Amino acid sequence: MAEGFRLRVRYGKTGRLRHLSHLEVIRACERSVRRAGLPYSVTQGFSPKIKAAFGPALPVGTAGEREYYDVWLTSYVPARTVLERLAGASPAGLAPQAVSYAGGREPSLSAALTVARYRVLVASPATWPEEFGKVLAGVVGSGTLAVEHKGKTKVFDLARSLPEEPRVGSEDGFLVVEITTRIGQEGSLRPEALVHEALSSSPKPGSLIAVTRTDLLVEAGKEWLRPME
Amino acid sequence: MATPAADVSAGAESLLPLVERPARYVDGEWGARHRPEASYRTALLYPDTYELGMANQALAILYDRLNAIDGVAAERVFVPWKDMAAEMRASSTPLFTLESMQPVRDCALVGVTLPYELTYTNVLEALDLAGIPLRSADRAEADPLVVGGGPCAFDPEPMAPFFDAILVGEGEEAVVEIVAAHRAAIEARANREETLRRLAGVPGVYVPSLYAEAPDGGMRPLGGGPAVVEKRVLRDLGAFRPPTCPVVPFMDVVHDRATIEILRGCARGCRFCQAGMVYRPVRERRADDIVRDSLAALACGGYEEVSLTSLSSSDHSLIEDVVRRLSRRLEGTDVTVSLPSLRVDAFGLTLARLLKGKRPGLTLAPEAGTQRLRDVINKNVTGEDLLGAVRAAFEAGWRRVKLYFMIGLPTETDEDVAGIGRLVGEVLAAAREATPADQRGSVRVGVSVSTFVPKAHTPFQWDAQLTLPEVLRRQKILRDAMPRKGVELSWHDASASFLEGALARGDRKVADVIERTWRSGAVFDAWTEEFSLDRWLAAFEEEGVDPVVLAGPRDAKAPLPWSHISSGVSPAFLKLERERAERAVATPDCTFEECTGCGVCPSLGVENAIAGGSRG
Numbered sequence: 001m002a003e004g005f006r007l008r009v010r011y012g013k014t015g016r017l018r019h020l021s022h023l024e025v026i027r028a029c030e031r032s033v034r035r036a037g038l039p040y041s042v043t044q045g046f047s048p049k050i051k052a053a054f055g056p057a058l059p060v061g062t063a064g065e066r067e068y069y070d071v072w073l074t075s076y077v078p079a080r081t082v083l084e085r086l087a088g089a090s091p092a093g094l095a096p097q098a099v100s101y102a103g104g105r106e107p108s109l110s111a112a113l114t115v116a117r118y119r120v121l122v123a124s125p126a127t128w129p130e131e132f133g134k135v136l137a138g139v140v141g142s143g144t145l146a147v148e149h150k151g152k153t154k155v156f157d158l159a160r161s162l163p164e165e166p167r168v169g170s171e172d173g174f175l176v177v178e179i180t181t182r183i184g185q186e187g188s189l190r191p192e193a194l195v196h197e198a199l200s201s202s203p204k205p206g207s208l209i210a211v212t213r214t215d216l217l218v219e220a221g222k223e224w225l226r227p228m229e
Numbered sequence: 230m231a232t233p234a235a236d237v238s239a240g241a242e243s244l245l246p247l248v249e250r251p252a253r254y255v256d257g258e259w260g261a262r263h264r265p266e267a268s269y270r271t272a273l274l275y276p277d278t279y280e281l282g283m284a285n286q287a288l289a290i291l292y293d294r295l296n297a298i299d300g301v302a303a304e305r306v307f308v309p310w311k312d313m314a315a316e317m318r319a320s321s322t323p324l325f326t327l328e329s330m331q332p333v334r335d336c337a338l339v340g341v342t343l344p345y346e347l348t349y350t351n352v353l354e355a356l357d358l359a360g361i362p363l364r365s366a367d368r369a370e371a372d373p374l375v376v377g378g379g380p381c382a383f384d385p386e387p388m389a390p391f392f393d394a395i396l397v398g399e400g401e402e403a404v405v406e407i408v409a410a411h412r413a414a415i416e417a418r419a420n421r422e423e424t425l426r427r428l429a430g431v432p433g434v435y436v437p438s439l440y441a442e443a444p445d446g447g448m449r450p451l452g453g454g455p456a457v458v459e460k461r462v463l464r465d466l467g468a469f470r471p472p473t474c475p476v477v478p479f480m481d482v483v484h485d486r487a488t489i490e491i492l493r494g495c496a497r498g499c500r501f502c503q504a505g506m507v508y509r510p511v512r513e514r515r516a517d518d519i520v521r522d523s524l525a526a527l528a529c530g531g532y533e534e535v536s537l538t539s540l541s542s543s544d545h546s547l548i549e550d551v552v553r554r555l556s557r558r559l560e561g562t563d564v565t566v567s568l569p570s571l572r573v574d575a576f577g578l579t580l581a582r583l584l585k586g587k588r589p590g591l592t593l594a595p596e597a598g599t600q601r602l603r604d605v606i607n608k609n610v611t612g613e614d615l616l617g618a619v620r621a622a623f624e625a626g627w628r629r630v631k632l633y634f635m636i637g638l639p640t641e642t643d644e645d646v647a648g649i650g651r652l653v654g655e656v657l658a659a660a661r662e663a664t665p666a667d668q669r670g671s672v673r674v675g676v677s678v679s680t681f682v683p684k685a686h687t688p689f690q691w692d693a694q695l696t697l698p699e700v701l702r703r704q705k706i707l708r709d710a711m712p713r714k715g716v717e718l719s720w721h722d723a724s725a726s727f728l729e730g731a732l733a734r735g736d737r738k739v740a741d742v743i744e745r746t747w748r749s750g751a752v753f754d755a756w757t758e759e760f761s762l763d764r765w766l767a768a769f770e771e772e773g774v775d776p777v778v779l780a781g782p783r784d785a786k787a788p789l790p791w792s793h794i795s796s797g798v799s800p801a802f803l804k805l806e807r808e809r810a811e812r813a814v815a816t817p818d819c820t821f822e823e824c825t826g827c828g829v830c831p832s833l834g835v836e837n838a839i840a841g842g843s844r845g
């Protein structure tokens with residue numbers, strides 16, 4: 001039992017806390033674990049660190065509805081107790097939602113989670129989901145998307161990056177764009193890049209209001225599964 | 230007063246995606262207090278960015294104290310960075326408090342801590358963004374009371390016109406009394422003038438509008454306030470628990486750790502040091518309390534480190550016992566204990582070995598390069614002590630020490646300046662000698678050199694600061710005398726120190742200069758890349774105030790612009806200390822030896838409190 005008990009936590013990154021960076025989220029979650037008084041494992045060595053591993057990073061500004069991290073415990077604590085204690089020790093915007101034990105040999109979250117679903121909210125003077133859907137389909141049909149980031153241009157192969165066709169709907173006067181992307185080793189397509197591209201080639205103006213990652217999934221053959229229920 | 234006004238939170242929130250480091254403005258941290266039911270709201274402003282302000286202990290203490298009062302809410306405010314300020318102005322979003330995201334100007338009271346002179350323009354920036362008139366005289370009944378405090382309250386005049394009241398000294402008890410006085414005034418429907426008179430009745434509170442400049446250079450009471458405002462001081466520090474459930478920032482702030490203040494005050498008596506004079510007497514917390522509160526702060530905050538802070542933590546009579554006990558309790562965890570700095574002496578090394586985790590840095594502050602000058606400033610340490618300690622540290626495995634020096638101390642000669650280089654050379658040689666031959670390449674001595682700034686309420690308050698050209702000349706002497714290999718030399722910006730000096734002993738006329746400089750675009754002066762001495766010099770010139778005179782020598786017989794503020798240390802003691810400096814005569818530390826008569830204890834009815842019974 002050198003590894004300890006591997007506990008998986010699902011949590012949200014919501015409200016104003018969507019403006020936190022990945023590192024800030026990690027530190028905040030680790031501090032919640034300490035505050036909760038859980039018997040967490042620490043790494044070996046001269047300056048031990050809490051043993052935890054996080055799912056794929058969310059950028060500053062993007063909210064997350066179902067995010068995950070694993071933390072190792074030195075002794076077994078019932079999942080319900082863990083959830084209660086964590087809930088009482090977490091900032092509201094990073095509240096834990098569910099906890100379960102994971103197998104010690106399962107691949108890491110960052111290796112396993114390869115599909116992400118997003119919801120992008122766009123404000124536009126007119127709602128025109130069908131029209132915008134066509135514009136978006138046109139962008140996807142073009143096959144590639146060049147994205148500039150920190151002075152470098154990266155070209156995404158959209159057939160690979162988008163395992164599903166984006167869907168456009170409307171809600172409360174906003175356009176709601178649902179985008180599923182593949183998370184790659186070589187950098188992942190950010191959904192807002194796709195929406196920006198569509199907006200720039202669309203006949204009507206619109207502006208991006210909010211981006212939320214709604215799901216993170218594991219590809220198991222033809223199926224996509226959640227890393228815990 | 231404090232009527233709920235237009236909701237600005239939606240507007241404020243829409244700015245967050247547009248600015249860098251939005252975590253500065255999001256609130257929602259663990260430990261943040263939300264008290265929407267409170268009828269009396271206060272905003273606590275730290276006049277710099279979030280990441281600096283969140284390290285400030287005074288703010289954390291007052292936040293704790295005020296939020297513990299029934300019906301009172303205290304919320305945090307920091308100065309928005311330039312990008313945010315521009316967005317706020319463009320969208321007419323007023324400065325808001327973090328917790329409720331409501332306008333600062335709708336609070337009943339705005340408390341502002343004044344940590345150092347270079348934040349003065351930030352205070353004006355914040356007031357302006359808040360839509361509060363800059364000057365007390367221009368504020369209307371509906372405007373909040375703007376109350377200052379903190380280290381700069383000991384020479385309040387340069388900022389006095391911008392404040393309705395300024396608290397001198399320690400805030401734990403006084404803020405509660407200030408709020409009570411204000412609430413009573415509101416209850417009694419007192420107007421602003423009457424409210425300020427009532428505040429002037431709270432011990433330690435200075436109400437600038439009740440004083441005017443006197444022809445002799447001092448300040449003259451106009452009635453309604455005491456002739457001399459005496460600082461507030463806690464008799465029993467142990468009666469006030471430090472905050473053990475502090476706000477835990479998301480951002481990587483300066484000093485991102487739990488902090489427990491283990492003692493207040495320092496009586497070593499360095500003659501240049503304002504903190505050492507104005508925070509007397511020395512009050513140590515009890516060892517049991519420190520251990521209890523450290524563990525409580527770690528449990529509540531979830532931090533990975535607790536720092537035992539004070540002006541001089543290794544002076545605590547029971548520090549070794551405290552560190553041993555805490556280290557034992559934290560054994561096997563990822564949580565560490567730290568001390569803000571460790572002196573290089575035998576005791577410092579013992580402590581350093583007790584602290585687990587990364588090897589703490591060792592620092593040494595000889596301040597001056599020759600024994601004569603160290604005697605002048607009452608730095609009671611000899612060159613031999615230093616070299617012996619350095620040898621011991623490098624034998625024990627350290628490969629780096631950091632030395633702090635000042636140039637421009639009173640009576641300094643070129644010989645003293647060159648002496649710094651010589652001493653560093655000796656330290657380096659001792660360090661190398663004590664290091665195994667194959668590791669000598671990694672020996673480093675960090676040397677930080679600042680310019681001496683004479684401060685109010687110190688024995689050197691009458692002395693002159695070096696002029697800028699003279700600083701540059703002495704810096705050259707120092708550079709020539711300094712060994713190159715193995716030394717990492719850093720300088721404090723001489724022009725910023727010059728300004729600090731002009732502001733630190735300024736009078737009320739300086740307020741006009743500060744306002745003019747802010748109007749010409751100055752903000753974040755403590756950020757090297759934002760600072761412009763020229764902008765300040767232009768404002769001094771236009772206001773007809775000579776900064777060189779402010780930084781120059783003062784007449785020891787005339788009142789000073791801060792003579793109406795008392796730290797409890799008597800002017801006679803400061804004069805005596807100045808004479809002893811001239812003769813290079815030492816004055817011992819009254820926590821090791823007997824009372825040396827500074828006057829604090831008898832005049833304020835306090836005494837040194839040494840947890841272990843005695844020091845040394």
Ligand code: SF4
Nearest residue numbers: 819824825826827830
């Ligand atoms: S009055 Fe005496 S004992 Fe008290 S702080 Fe001053 S020198 Fe020390």
